Amino acid sequence: MSIGIDKIGFATSKYVLNMSDLAEARGAEPEKFSIGLMLDALSITPISEDIVTLATSAAQEILTEQDKLDIDMVIVATESGIDQSKAASVYVHSLLGIQPFARSFEMKEACYAATAALNYAKLHVATKPDSKVLVIASDIAKYGIGSAGESTQGAGAVAMLVSSNPRILSFNDDNVAQTRDVMDFWRPNYSTTPFVNGIYSTKQYLDSLKTTWTEYQKRNDTDLKEFAAVCLHLPFPKLALKGLNKLMTKELPEENKAQLLANFERSIVYSRKVGNIYTGSLYLGLLSLLENSETLKAGDKIGLFSYGSGAVSEMFSATLVDGYRKMLNPSRLSELDERQPLSVADYEKLFYEEALLDENGTNTFANYKTGNFRLTGIEQHQRIYTKNDN
Numbered sequence: 001m002s003i004g005i006d007k008i009g010f011a012t013s014k015y016v017l018n019m020s021d022l023a024e025a026r027g028a029e030p031e032k033f034s035i036g037l038m039l040d041a042l043s044i045t046p047i048s049e050d051i052v053t054l055a056t057s058a059a060q061e062i063l064t065e066q067d068k069l070d071i072d073m074v075i076v077a078t079e080s081g082i083d084q085s086k087a088a089s090v091y092v093h094s095l096l097g098i099q100p101f102a103r104s105f106e107m108k109e110a111c112y113a114a115t116a117a118l119n120y121a122k123l124h125v126a127t128k129p130d131s132k133v134l135v136i137a138s139d140i141a142k143y144g145i146g147s148a149g150e151s152t153q154g155a156g157a158v159a160m161l162v163s164s165n166p167r168i169l170s171f172n173d174d175n176v177a178q179t180r181d182v183m184d185f186w187r188p189n190y191s192t193t194p195f196v197n198g199i200y201s202t203k204q205y206l207d208s209l210k211t212t213w214t215e216y217q218k219r220n221d222t223d224l225k226e227f228a229a230v231c232l233h234l235p236f237p238k239l240a241l242k243g244l245n246k247l248m249t250k251e252l253p254e255e256n257k258a259q260l261l262a263n264f265e266r267s268i269v270y271s272r273k274v275g276n277i278y279t280g281s282l283y284l285g286l287l288s289l290l291e292n293s294e295t296l297k298a299g300d301k302i303g304l305f306s307y308g309s310g311a312v313s314e315m316f317s318a319t320l321v322d323g324y325r326k327m328l329n330p331s332r333l334s335e336l337d338e339r340q341p342l343s344v345a346d347y348e349k350l351f352y353e354e355a356l357l358d359e360n361g362t363n364t365f366a367n368y369k370t371g372n373f374r375l376t377g378i379e380q381h382q383r384i385y386t387k388n389d390n
């Protein structure tokens with residue numbers, strides 16, 4: 001039985017910060033961001049858009065009423081949790097109206113968690129072939145005003161419906177994971193922004209890629225020639241390009257190199273405009289590849305490299321199935337261009353606004369633009385979500 005991704009959706013904020021404006025405000029050359037990081041813009045969320053609203057909007061894009069009856073598990077992978085106890089997926093389950101006899105929970109390991117969630121979903125469907133699992137990677141990457149990581153922020157959610165006989169791609173059973181205990185990026189409970197050893201984190205990413213890939217090749221007796229494309233976790237596209245260049249050895253024929261590089265360009269189209277969305281970044285890269293590559297075809301094998309700081313990484317592959325293009329959204333790029341640009345001063349106010357609660361733990365938020373759902377406020381410490389009329 002084949003198991004894989006049957007549908008994939010995406011949501012991001014309605015506001016955007018152009019990197020050229022950030023460069024000017026921070027006294028950096030615009031090319032440092034556009035060439036050095038390969039980033040053009042970052043999605044910026046207001047206080048009324050959080051991982052729940054993003055996740056719910058991403059899922060709503062793809063789900064039918066029948067899907068909501070068939071789904072029996074909802075997993076939200078995130079490192080931007082809104083509660084230490086209650087899982088974001090419980091809110092998502094409720095806002096979407098999924099049938100009640102479902103298991104809902106949250107998973108965490110930095111940017112890696114969505115990959116663990118997909119693995120768990122695969123195991124579940126293997127034992128219950130009629131069930132569908134909704135896996136959503138949802139995050140808001142916030143490093144702090146003027147911090148080194150500020151240029152690699154972003155926000156968004158990728159929703160994936162995992163089922164048997166999937167209509168986009170099927171997972172191959174070839175996963176190889178690696179865990180190493182390193183302090184490259186972490187966020188203690190008392191801090192709203194992460195602590196980052198920036199350069200060290202890039203070295204960990206690249207070394208995890210190299211060593212996991214070597215083990216993956218050995219265990220699966222394979223090499224890069226078998227892949228039409230490789231998608232990598234995208235904290236910023238330039239790092240992933242460095243990673244791909246490391247995988248492409250001298251022995252790899254030029255035509256394979258050219259194909260992999262062309263498809264890499266297609267895989268970063270969205271991230272260039274959205275920034276890092278942490279656990280969803282790899283899957284935003286996959287979505288970008290599928291929706292923008294004109295050369296991919298059914299039967300092509302795609303390699304995926306997942307990396308979460310701390311650190312856990314995983315290499316695995318998936319194969320495209322017949323008719324996959326019909327399951328995609330050809331107008332996504334123009335939708336991204338509809339976001340409202342912010343000045344740097346407005347970005348600083350909007351992205352870093354805090355919920356100032358009164359003595360009862362209550363506050364109502366301003367009427368910012370959001371996707372299909374909004375966090376209207378907090379009442380007696382309870383988050384209040386509503387569906388927009390749009």
Ligand code: HMG
Binds near residue numbers: 110
């Ligand atoms: P920085 O100090 O802003 O930038 O830090 P830099 O000085 O290293 O320059 C960046 C690149 O721009 C360099 O390219 C420069 O040469 C180039 P490189 O040498 O590396 O190829 N550059 C220029 N290029 C053209 N024209 C110019 C120009 N000027 C400079 N005029 C850093 C960058 C990534 C360290 C910082 O943004 C940061 O700390 N970001 C956050 C951490 C991060 O993203 N790490 C990635 C690996 S860890 C990971 O992926 C996990 C993560 O997603 C979290 C999770 O798992 O939860 C982050």
